[in-house]
Amino acid sequence: MLVQVPSTYRAVFVRPKKRSQEYACLRTVVEVEIREVDAADAPVAHVLGERIEPALPESHPEHVPFAMAGGRPAEVRIIDGEFHVRRMTVEEFGEATRIEGWDNPFAGHYRDGQANVNAGPLYTFASGDRQKHSDLPQDREEFEAVQGEARKWEDRRHATVAALSGRAAHFAVVDGSVYERVSEPTLTLSLAAGRVALRITEAAPDRSRFHRGHGFYTPQSCIRFGVDEMPRALAEGERLAAEAGVPFDVLCEVEQHSPWHVRFRGEPELVTERAWGLLEALTPHVTAFSHLLGRAWHDLATALYEHRGCSLPAIDAMRRVVAMREEIEKGVARADGSFGYGAGREHDGLLWRLEGAETALHMWDTRSAEGIVWAADSLGSTATFDGTARAWEVTDLMEADAIAAAFGQDVSHMVAAAAAGRASLVAVEENRVPRLLFSLDTSDGEPRVTESVSAHGAQPARRLLDLAERHVARALENGSRPGLDSELGAFGL
Amino acid sequence: MKLKIEFHYPISFIPYRHQNTQSEVGKAETEVEVRELSDGEAPVAMLVGNPPNDRMDRHEARLALKDDGSPRRVRTYMGRHFVEAGRASALPYDVAPGRIMNSFFGRAKPRNMAVDDPTYGKKKTMTGEEVIRRYSSAAKPFRTFNDDHGAAMAARLERLASLMFVVDGVVYEYTPEPIIRITGRYGEHKAFIGPRPRKERHDHDSFDFHMYEFGEPIRSSLLHADTVKDLYKGADWPFFEVVDPAASAFDGTGYDVMELARKLEQSLASSAAALPWNMLEAYYDLRDALADAQGRITPRLVGALEGVAAVEAADDPAHIAAVAASAVVGDRHGYQVRETFFSRRSEYLRSDKLSDHRGMAAETLARWGRRPEGQHWENGVGPVSSLVEGNRRTMEILSAGMACDLARRAGIDAAVLIEAARDGDRIIVSQDAAFSSAPLRPAFALVAPDGSMRVLPGAAEGAENEFRKYLDHAEAHADNAFLVPAPGLGGF
Numbered sequence: 001m002l003v004q005v006p007s008t009y010r011a012v013f014v015r016p017k018k019r020s021q022e023y024a025c026l027r028t029v030v031e032v033e034i035r036e037v038d039a040a041d042a043p044v045a046h047v048l049g050e051r052i053e054p055a056l057p058e059s060h061p062e063h064v065p066f067a068m069a070g071g072r073p074a075e076v077r078i079i080d081g082e083f084h085v086r087r088m089t090v091e092e093f094g095e096a097t098r099i100e101g102w103d104n105p106f107a108g109h110y111r112d113g114q115a116n117v118n119a120g121p122l123y124t125f126a127s128g129d130r131q132k133h134s135d136l137p138q139d140r141e142e143f144e145a146v147q148g149e150a151r152k153w154e155d156r157r158h159a160t161v162a163a164l165s166g167r168a169a170h171f172a173v174v175d176g177s178v179y180e181r182v183s184e185p186t187l188t189l190s191l192a193a194g195r196v197a198l199r200i201t202e203a204a205p206d207r208s209r210f211h212r213g214h215g216f217y218t219p220q221s222c223i224r225f226g227v228d229e230m231p232r233a234l235a236e237g238e239r240l241a242a243e244a245g246v247p248f249d250v251l252c253e254v255e256q257h258s259p260w261h262v263r264f265r266g267e268p269e270l271v272t273e274r275a276w277g278l279l280e281a282l283t284p285h286v287t288a289f290s291h292l293l294g295r296a297w298h299d300l301a302t303a304l305y306e307h308r309g310c311s312l313p314a315i316d317a318m319r320r321v322v323a324m325r326e327e328i329e330k331g332v333a334r335a336d337g338s339f340g341y342g343a344g345r346e347h348d349g350l351l352w353r354l355e356g357a358e359t360a361l362h363m364w365d366t367r368s369a370e371g372i373v374w375a376a377d378s379l380g381s382t383a384t385f386d387g388t389a390r391a392w393e394v395t396d397l398m399e400a401d402a403i404a405a406a407f408g409q410d411v412s413h414m415v416a417a418a419a420a421g422r423a424s425l426v427a428v429e430e431n432r433v434p435r436l437l438f439s440l441d442t443s444d445g446e447p448r449v450t451e452s453v454s455a456h457g458a459q460p461a462r463r464l465l466d467l468a469e470r471h472v473a474r475a476l477e478n479g480s481r482p483g484l485d486s487e488l489g490a491f492g493l
Numbered sequence: 494m495k496l497k498i499e500f501h502y503p504i505s506f507i508p509y510r511h512q513n514t515q516s517e518v519g520k521a522e523t524e525v526e527v528r529e530l531s532d533g534e535a536p537v538a539m540l541v542g543n544p545p546n547d548r549m550d551r552h553e554a555r556l557a558l559k560d561d562g563s564p565r566r567v568r569t570y571m572g573r574h575f576v577e578a579g580r581a582s583a584l585p586y587d588v589a590p591g592r593i594m595n596s597f598f599g600r601a602k603p604r605n606m607a608v609d610d611p612t613y614g615k616k617k618t619m620t621g622e623e624v625i626r627r628y629s630s631a632a633k634p635f636r637t638f639n640d641d642h643g644a645a646m647a648a649r650l651e652r653l654a655s656l657m658f659v660v661d662g663v664v665y666e667y668t669p670e671p672i673i674r675i676t677g678r679y680g681e682h683k684a685f686i687g688p689r690p691r692k693e694r695h696d697h698d699s700f701d702f703h704m705y706e707f708g709e710p711i712r713s714s715l716l717h718a719d720t721v722k723d724l725y726k727g728a729d730w731p732f733f734e735v736v737d738p739a740a741s742a743f744d745g746t747g748y749d750v751m752e753l754a755r756k757l758e759q760s761l762a763s764s765a766a767a768l769p770w771n772m773l774e775a776y777y778d779l780r781d782a783l784a785d786a787q788g789r790i791t792p793r794l795v796g797a798l799e800g801v802a803a804v805e806a807a808d809d810p811a812h813i814a815a816v817a818a819s820a821v822v823g824d825r826h827g828y829q830v831r832e833t834f835f836s837r838r839s840e841y842l843r844s845d846k847l848s849d850h851r852g853m854a855a856e857t858l859a860r861w862g863r864r865p866e867g868q869h870w871e872n873g874v875g876p877v878s879s880l881v882e883g884n885r886r887t888m889e890i891l892s893a894g895m896a897c898d899l900a901r902r903a904g905i906d907a908a909v910l911i912e913a914a915r916d917g918d919r920i921i922v923s924q925d926a927a928f929s930s931a932p933l934r935p936a937f938a939l940v941a942p943d944g945s946m947r948v949l950p951g952a953a954e955g956a957e958n959e960f961r962k963y964l965d966h967a968e969a970h971a972d973n974a975f976l977v978p979a980p981g982l983g984g985f
Contacts, residue, residue, distance in 0.1 A: 286765040291777050298770050387814065 001034045001090065001173050005097045005106050006133055009160040011140070013150035021152070024143050027136040030161050032168035034178070042077040042084070042174050046227060047255040048185060049073035050200045065182050066200040066252070073255045077179055079172050083261075084179035093171075093178040100133065105180070106167055184264050187233045187252070189240065190222035196241040198233055200252045203264045203398065223363065224266035226372070227257050236363075263397040265369045267360075268310035274353070274360035275304055275318050281350040282321070285331070293327055296320035303382050307392060309399075312380035315364065322358050372397050377421040379442070381475035389464055391471035394418070394425040394437070403427055403434045409453050414439045423450060426471060428464050436460045440472060447472060494581065494659060497524050498588045498598065502646040503606045504619060509633035517619045517628075518606070521643025525654035527584070527664075535570040535660055538740035539715060541671050542732040543685045556671050556686045564732050568665055569740045570658065572901040575665035578657075584664060597657060597666045601649035672743045673718040673733070675711040675725050682727035686715070689743045713745035714894075717865035721745070739908070744894020746864040750790050753857040754798060758783055761801075761850060767837035772847065775800040787879045789891045792871055795861060801854035806847055813842045868893045872919045873942070877970040880963045886926040887963040889919055896920065903935045903951060910937065917942045923952075923959045940964070 011024045049068035066074060066085055074086045087105070088096065096105055137143040140153055170181045183202035190197055201224070223240075225233040234250070241248035282297050289297060300317035307314060321328075332350060367373065375395040383392035394400050400415045417439060418425040428436040438452030454460050500523070505516045542558035542565055543549065549557060555576055559565060565577040578597065579587070587596040594602060619625045622638045656667035669688035676683045690712070713721045715733050722730070735741050761768065761776040768776060775797070782797035816839040841847065869892045879888035890896050893911050899922055900907035910920050924935040936952030938960040946964070948957050 283766050286773075287762045287776075287780070289777070291774065294773060294777055295770070298773060385814075 001036055002031055003034055003094060003097055003168070005030045005032055005164055007106070007160055007164060008133070008136065009155075009157040011143075011156060012152075012154040014152040016149050016151060024147075024150070025136060026143065026157075027133055027138055028157060028160070030164045032165050034168050034171045034173055036173045037079055039175050042079045042172070042179075044075050044256075045078050045083065045258040045261040046076040046185060047073045048076065048200055048227065048253060048257070049255075050252040053251070064199075065180075065202050065205070066185050068253075073253050076182075076185060077174060078261065079174075079179065079181075083182050083184055084172055084174075085182050085185075086174075086177050087171075087180045089177055090173060105171070105178075106164055184262075185227045186264050186266065187225040187227060187229060187254075188222050189225070189233055189237050191240055191244060191246070192221060195246050196237050196244065196248045198237050198248075198250045198252055200227070200254075223270055223359070224264070226262045226264045226266070227254060228259055228262045229368065230254050232366075232368070263372060263401060265367065265372045265396065267364050267367045267369060268373055268375070268396050271310045271315060271318070271360045271364050272304075272308075274356045275300060275314050277349075277353045278318065278321060278357045279304055281353045285350075288331055290324075290327060293321070293324045296324065306382035306385075308383075310375060310395070311382055312375060312378065313382055315361070315375075318357055319361060322354065322361060325354055325358075328354060369396075371416075371419040374419050374421060379424050379475040381471070384467060384471035384474055386463060386467040386470075389428065389430040389435075389467050391426060391428045391467045393475065394427050400425065403437055406434045407437065407453055407455050409457075411437060411453055414451055414453075417450075424475075426468060428460070428468050428471075430464065435464055436468060438468065442476070447476060494527050494529060494584075495524055496527055496584055496588065496654065497522065498593065498650055499590050500593060500601075500643065500646055500650065501590070501606070502641075502643040503603055504625070504638075504640045506622070506625065506638040506640075507636040508629070508631050509636060511636065514637075516606075517625050519619055519640060519643065521647065523643065523647035523650060525651050527581075527654050528658040530570065530658045530660050532660055535568040535575065535658060535665070536737065537566050538569040538574065538735070538737040539567045539671065540564040540732070540734040540736070541567055541576070541686045541715070544729040544731060552687050553685050555666070555668060556688075558732065564734070566663075566665075567668070567671060567740075568660065569737065574668050574670050574740065575656075575658065576668045576671070578664045578666045581659045581662045581664050598650055598653050601646055601653055603646070670741070670743050671715065671733075672745060673713050673715055673721070673731070675721060682725065684725045684727060684730055686731050686733060690748060711745075711860075712743070712748055714741045714743040716741035717745070717868070720863045720865050739897075742894055742897035742907070744868065744892050746861065746869070747788075747790055747892050747894055749860045750794075750857055751786070751788055753853065753860060754779070754783060754794065757798075757801065757850065757853045757857065760853065764837070764841055764846065767841040769838065769842065769847075772801070772804050772850065775804050785877060785879050787881075787886065787888050789878070789888065789895065790861065790869065791878050791891065792874060793876045793878070795858070798854045798857050798861075802851050802858060804847070804851060806851070813839055816842060867915070870914050872914060872917055874919065875967050875971040877967050880966045881926050882959075882962070884926050885923055885959060887921060887923045887959050889921055890914070899924070899935045899937075903937065905937070905949065905951060909949075910939075913939045921960050921963060923956055923963075 006027065006029050008025050009028055011026055012021050013024060014021050048066055049072065050064050050066050052064055052067050066076070067087075068074060069086060069088065076083055076085050078084070087093070093105065096103060098104075137146065140150070140155075144150055172179045172181075183204045185200050186203045188199045188201040190199065203224075223236060225236075237248050237250070279297075279300055283301070286294065286297060296317050300314060300321060303311055303314035303317055328350065373396040378393050378395045381393065383390050385391075394403065395418075397415065397419070400411065400418075404411045404415075414423070414425060414437070417423040422441070422443065424440040424442060426438055426440055427434060434455060436452065436454045439450045440447055441450045499520070501518045501520055503516045504519045505514050507514055541556050542563075543553050543556055545557055546553070555578070556565065559577075567577070568575050587593070588598055593599060619628065621640065622635060625631075626635070658665055669690075671686045672689045674685055674687045711721055711724055716735050716738055718733070758776070758779050761772070761779065765773065765776060778800050779794075779797040782791065782794040785791065786794045871891065872889075874889050874891065878891075879886065881887075890899065890910065893907075893914075896910040896914070897907040900910055914920055919940040921938045921940060922935050923938075925932050933953060934951065936956040936959075937949040938952070938957070939947045939949065941947070946957075946960060948960065
């Protein structure tokens with residue numbers, strides 16, 4: 001399907017007797033192609049939707065990726081292995097491409113290497129004033145008729161065309177409706193604006209389009225669930241609302257979901273984010289801790305900085321910090337009204353973050369993540385470093401997917417073995433680029449690598465293999481997971 | 494002897510429609526009494542003499558050799574030290590206007606009186622509001638006018654006169670106990686006799702630092718100066734002779750060790766979040782030991798210092814590189830976390846700080862190793878040796894120096910305490926926890942090795958309960974001291 005998208009583009013020029021270059025904003029119409037997919041190749045995975053509340057700024061249609069269409073939940077189809085949500089009919093789409101503003105599906109920030117490309121009809125700024133799209137000059141002649149002669153004219157229409165063509169690849173037409181590529185839908189519980197609301201958001205939002213480039217829901221202020229966890233999300237939402245004494249609004253509806261297409265669980269990110277928050281709030285007070293709390297803080301910091309994610313040592317340290325809540329509360333109370341360094345607002349948020357950590361641990365303990373998150377069955381070690389290289393254990397589907405995508409290979413059988421607890425999945429990256437992924441079988445005491453894949457099938461460097469070996473040795477050595485009992489034992493209790 | 498002193502004093506006032514205080518100088522006169530004592534009442538306790546030096550400050554100069562090269566006598570009276578100053582016959586001359594500020598009475602100068610002003614001596618003195626108004630052409634009455642006709646100044650002069658006495662026609666002025674001080678800053682080594690620090694070391698709430706407090710770790714009583722003499726690299730060792738050993742009771746070891754230990758603790762605290770666990774644990778031990786020590790060198794404090802000195806250096810480059818690598822934290826919420834405490838930790842490991850901290854602890858222990866024989870004791874003190882409750886602090890005395898200080902304050906004979914300690918008794922004192930404008934007298938109890946307690950006379954009612962409470966507390970935490978909330982530790 002060909003679509004005409006009115007847009008703008010930039011041209012660089014220099015005025016006579018001037019030396020600096022200036023930009024001109026010109027109008028154009030770009031023709032892009034939207035692919036058409038047969039319904040048989042695009043099975044429906046979920047049917048779900050979120051109500052748009054026009055009164056609220058966060059409910060702007062562009063902020064709601066899984067908006068209801070005409071009061072009905074939208075279909076989420078799998079096209080080429082990726083989620084696509086139904087946005088509108090082809091006719092509506094054609095009209096929408098001519099809207100000015102964020103409602104236009106092609107509106108967005110695009111990058112042209114050096115500079116932003118003003119693509120889409122949203123940006124019709126020329127010489128500082130907003131102009132109607134139709135008032136913009138169409139080409140160099142029209143521009144020179146108004147602005148006078150221009151020299152060294154360099155047209156950058158190709159950048160706009162490239163940006164919009166790239167954007168068009170996000171869409172697909174199925175059965176007369178336009179579908180847009182999205183990340184996996186997740187249920188999101190947020191406590192904000194005087195209410196607890198349940199929404200549907202993307203698992204990994206495409207930052208260039210929704211939320212004006214910002215992550216709108218951060219796990220510090222919300223709790224996310226897989227799309228199949230509706231009863232749990234409702235129960236948790238009711239609990240949160242009752243605790244805070246605010247109403248609970250369910251803004252979304254999941255009419256149907258396909259369990260085979262659920263790969264997201266909120267617990268790892270929730271635990272990670274809350275642990276970071278707890279660490280940040282605790283760190284200024286290190287000098288005031290008791291030995292036990294100091295040790296727990298130290299282990300939490302080490303685990304987080306070494307692994308940067310949800311790991312068993314981090315969870316264990318977090319549990320120990322939370323267990324010493326009484327001591328922390330006493331410390332905060334002592335600081336109130338006294339002259340010490342803790343006075344003032346330094347401990348603001350410490351108790352609040354402690355509650356957040358407790359919630360995260362509660363969610364972790366009550367998770368239903370069979371086959372999606374298998375941290376509990378992992379070796380339970382933090383990462384091992386060698387310069388910019390890092391070896392660590394992959395313990396959830398989302399991360400495994402990301403690595404598989406980077407490799408461009410199918411690793412589903414390795415992931416399935418790890419998820420079932422039959423093997424451990426160890427990854428090695430260098431400069432944050434995944435290089436190696438292998439499956440480690442430790443069931444019979446003697447660890448052996450059952451299968452490995454690497455980027456582009458290339459043989460990884462010797463030092464990366466050494467690093468992997470060291471990591472495995474370290475993980476097996478620390479196999480007894482640190483626990484409160486061993487800590488107390490160390491202190492002779 | 495009676496001494497007539499004519500002096501200047503400040504008059505302060507705020508003129509009409511003015512906001513700020515102005516001052517003029519008034520003139521008044523008072524008569525003070527300087528005690529005349531016999532040689533037996535104020536016996537000679539020591540002879541001192543700093544070698545004369547161009548750069549001596551007034552504290553050193555007061556304890557320097559006399560002009561004829563003979564040493565100065567230091568006498569004790571009521572447990573305090575008084576140093577020879579000059580002839581009694583010269584006193585009226587010394588306190589004459591224009592010279593009084595250079596004499597012992599010069600300390601009576603209030604802060605708001607500008608004696609550095611060269612016109613001070615010539616300035617016309619004022620006597621009342623009318624005169625000052627006429628002089629300053631002020632038409633309207635002043636908003637405020639404070640003129641006490643020199644009463645406050647006269648009281649101060651009288652107080653200073655009570656800190657002097659005359660023996661055999663020679664004036665003796667009060668001085669804190671003369672001690673030996675060794676400095677070695679900037680390659681300039683100096684040993685001299687100076688006053689002991691005024692800050693009581695068990696009075697950690699007092700901010701009355703002496704001017705010598707900074708950067709001067711080596712101090713000793715004159716009696717035990719030989720324990721530190723070999724630390725002195727310079728040439729001129731001052732002259733001194735101790736006549737009465739009981740008068741030289743300053744505990745230099747205690748001051749030095751406590752100061753070094755506090756500096757070490759502060760240095761560790763300033764990089765606490767960057768410390769590796771073994772050093773952080775040693776820091777916690779030191780912090781708690783210091784909080785319990787309350788200015789004393791307890792076995793627990795020495796143990797904590799040994800712990801810091803024994804921390805194993807994490808100088809394995811591979812380990813440091815691994816820590817540094819994990820410090821490069823990627824993005825959280827899409828933005829870069831630039832500096833992390835882990836990067837500070839790798840900096841800490843890479844720098845000399847760790848070995849510096851261990852070196853500071855070793856230096857402190859070395860100073861402790863130089864302690865004089867028989868001046869410190871343990872007598873079965875446990876890991877918890879102090880209890881702060883409300884405004885009372887109960888703790889065990891562990892050194893002869895502290896016993897002398899507290900005994901003088903309580904008005905009892907320190908020899909009783911020291912003798913009991915040498916017999917193995919534990920000495921417990923109960924006193925004000927913080928600075929108090931109306932301090933209570935310290936109360937003492939002796940606990941014999943068989944557990945029987947004897948409260949020394951002079952203790953207030955209920956002191957025995959405090960001693961019992963302390964003993965129960967120390968007994969209860971004899972094994973797990975680290976669970977005791979350290980007194981005085983702030984919250985977070």
